[in-house]
Amino acid sequence: MSIQIYILGILAEEKSYPYMLKKQLSEPIPIDKFTGITESKLYYHFDKLAANRFIEPVETIKEENRPDKHVYQITEKGREELVKRIYQTFEKASQITDMYIALTYIKHVDSRKVLAILERKIEEHRLAWETYLSFDQTVDESSDKYLGYNFIKEHSYSRAQHTAEWLEELVSRIKEKVSQ
Secondary structure, three states, X not given: OHHHHHHHHHHHHOOEOHHHHHHHHXXXXXXXXXXXXOHHHHHHHHHHHHHXXXXXXXXXXXXXXXXXXXXXXXXXXXXXXXXXXXXXXXXXXXXXXXXXXHHXXXXXXXXXXXXXXXXXXXXXXXXHXXXXXXXXXXXXXXXXXXXXXXXXXXXXXXXXXXXXXXXXXXXHHHHHHHHO
16 A cells, blocks of 8 residues: 555656656665565556556657656546545554655645544553553563563563654654644
8 A cells, every 4th residue: 555655645746657756766765675665566556546547647758769658647536545545554554664655745634633643543552551561470580481471571562662752753743844
């Protein structure tokens, strides 16, 4: 889904074609390295989006000794789908990295709705954090379960705390941007 959000987000701003989007993925941050978006995946998803009428070809660029480049634009149906998928991404994200592409196109949605989603997520992570803190069962250090139990407990606690802190930072940055 993030690949399609990326494509729709770009096309919401300008007409483009798959190869150009692939080039843009590595500038200024190599997003393709973080997301696994490849050129072949872009072409596949352009075709899927076009089949669903979320995008449409508007021009074909012909160059000698080169394959034709089909330039696309987003449709009104595609704009509606972009908004829907951005909200879904924030709702379903289990990690902040799941939100990377949606964050890039947050300007296409109502920031207050995103803030409400993120604030719910913060509360969920805070509750998880408190749950991990409440695990006070001790395991004998000589037990074969000690290493695994302690690692799981500490990692789960640390991850919930870390995620909640970064979600709070994200909320703060969005609020700052909204107030400008």
